Amino acid sequence: MSATILTLQPRSADPSVDHTIQAIVAGASTTETCNTDLAAGPWNFDARPGYGPGSSMGDVIPTGSPRQGELPVEYRDASAEELDVRVRAAKERLGDRVKILGHFYQREEVVRHADYVGDSFQLANAAKAHPEAEAIVFCGVHFMAETADLLSGPEQAVILPNLAAGCSMADMADIDQVEECWEQLAEVYGDMDAPDAEGLVPVIPVTYMNSSAAIKGFVGRHGGIVCTSSNAQTVLEWAFARGRRVLFFPDQHLGRNTAKAMGVPLEQMPMWNPRKPLGGATPEELEQSRVILWHGFCSVHRRFTVEQIDKARAEHPGVRVIVHPECPMAVVDAADESGSTDYIRRAIEGATEPTTFAIGTEVNLVQRLAADNPQHTIFCLDPVVCPCSTMYRIHPGYLAWVLEGLVAGHVLNRITVPQDVAGPARLALERMLAAKPPAAPASGWENAS
Template sequence: MTIASVDRTIRLIKTGAAAGSTCSPDLAAGPWEFDSGTPGYGPGSSMGDVLPTGSPRQGALPERYRLATTEELGERIRAAKETLGDRVVVLGHFYQRDEVLQHADFVGDSFQLAQATKSRPDAEAIIFCGVHFMAETADLLSTPDQAVILPNLAAGCSMADMADIDSVTDCWEQLEDLYGTEPDADGRVPVIPVTYMNSSAALKAFCGEHGGIVCTSSNAETVLEWAFARGRRVLFFPDQHLGRNTAKAMGIPLEHMPMWNPRKPLGGSTADELGDAEVILWHGFCSVHKRFTVDQITAARLEHPDVRVIVHPECPMAVVDAADEYGSTDYIKKAIEAAPAGSTFAIGTEINLVQRLAAEHPEHTIFCLDPVICPCSTMYRIHSGYLAWVLEALVGTAEQPAEVVNRITVDQKVAGHARVALERMLAARPPAALPAGSTSSTGTGA
């Protein structure tokens, strides 16, 4: 177990062996404790969000994995990977537990891992240690013969769930009634749909079918420019903050960015307000990044006058404006790696990445803006017990033939249009990154 282990820190806090606080005492429990209970995202940043009806549920994890120690699970994972060899590839998102991430063949953000999916076409199975929309994307970009596996089916994403295909379709129909569908004299249509990578395959397919595109936190500005070349305005979902922060940096006035609330007629705006709109923002957000505040930045500056504050663009606009820089998880990582020894960083993103960066860079002072430990609820549903389970299922035994469990597949009726939107995203190249230390910068993925 590494010293960067958030899981270990949480358990030490609960037993009183370490100082600090967490947002829920349930974080110290194994995630299998919540698999068969009341439906929800689980303890952590999304525990107050409403899980949609019909969301995937994880079945019971066999007892031998629930009772095993971290060390025993690590040995089983290594043995299974050695047996499987090149037949399997494990992808791990930056926000995963250290106990899981140490076994990944590729580590990155959602955009980098989407690219990594295409780099191993000969692997029979891709185990995606992340969340559901990432596994769907891997299935879309992998070969038909490859099986994509999500170790815990309950690892969803509350932000992705805030925009569903029925609500977006209803919104689109209202906008078509308001704007019409005919292009202008320059050939631009009334509105182009843009979905963040953090969305379901169905929404990616919606964009592909309606002339739209997928974006990441790195190429959001490039994608908006792509969309404005084809449409007079953009419908951006599901994350309002990434859309607002990106459009504001491009010079679009806030009054031209109305919010669309799917529970209200015309999204809660007037026809005139929507007529003046350049970017229509969906009423969605990331519960991890919503926790960061301007007061936290003020406190960090008071305690550390030389602090460099970097936050993720999923943070609210006021937080992004108060920070020194903003950028993707990969941008944050690279900024720290490039900094001179002795630098002090206050980071506004998920605690697993922040604590890992602090452990990897003892030459710096690195801490999370939020003093309360509150990991991403759904990333935290992946545990080394589930990783050992899906790997050993692929190996099989004399008594139990090898099998693929927790396979994620995208319906072929959805897949075609979704791939179109993703390929447009992969072709959208952001401008060269600004030098480390510059303001209002973005990195290379979600």
């Protein structure tokens, strides 16, 4: 269900979104949540098709998406305190044999156990930096674990604690749709591998990190490259040096916001809807295009609105509004700044005077930033507590289960990218690594606990 709030309120100093949701459901908080089912254990939804309660609950999940088997009852029935003790004990027994990676959007009860916390690319690099680890437990979503498998050693096992932790945005561009798109574009542009008189091919494919390994492999095979929200402009510059235009997927908003900031007119950025012939564009629009935007989006960042920004400015004069570039263009334009999750973190930590921040990104990160920076007033632009549906599928119960499995000598939920996909996907990632932005983003937080 959708909820309406009358006033924006800063979050409490408690970094736990789960505690906030439990208080809402118990009637101990006047804040609202988009779905009270978020208070239940995610194993209640593992057998059902769908992304589960939260921001992506309305998105249609592709047929055949990974499902998680039943979590043993001892983990479902364990208290939060017991799970915390069991995770810590398993980590101590495993020592350097395992590294736990936690995405910024993970629930606090999982992040506290992570050896590294960061965005998807920072965490993939953390996996690459620890060849001594026998196992990498990736507390994130499916495409992130795939990327970690691509960049880690062949003998290392990459584990996703809950196989149902997918990504609705990544699923909005499947390999069959992208292959069909490429064939249709070839009908418009001719030989896709033939450079013109200036040495430029018709199209360079660029995929956001938030995509499947199959999509990354497609990009690698067709002379393309991967980007992150931190280096999207650098990657587009790389692509424009090699092609007349870019096919950008799966997130339309990151592509549009980045290209617009580079001076590409909106009329040269047609949308490609994979359900329509030529994506719904005319041949003339495609001929004149500079960036072809895939019809995909992040359901977390689509929740943010200009009206929320206006309300924040009215109620908190002098507020500093920072949003993620996956937000719609009007929201990015209305904000003071936009940047990746790590940009947001560094901006807050770099503020030398007490500041009020209104942040447009996933609520788990926002509440953690508020708790870690009490000198500032920090709140989420969206007053309805609605975490990323799929990130929230990772629960301490699943983490305890896979870690205790490793202690017993069992590798559970291993993620492996097939070799025919892995080779070209790594090539696309290597191109991204070689395309350095002017200032490299800071590495993820290290957590000594």
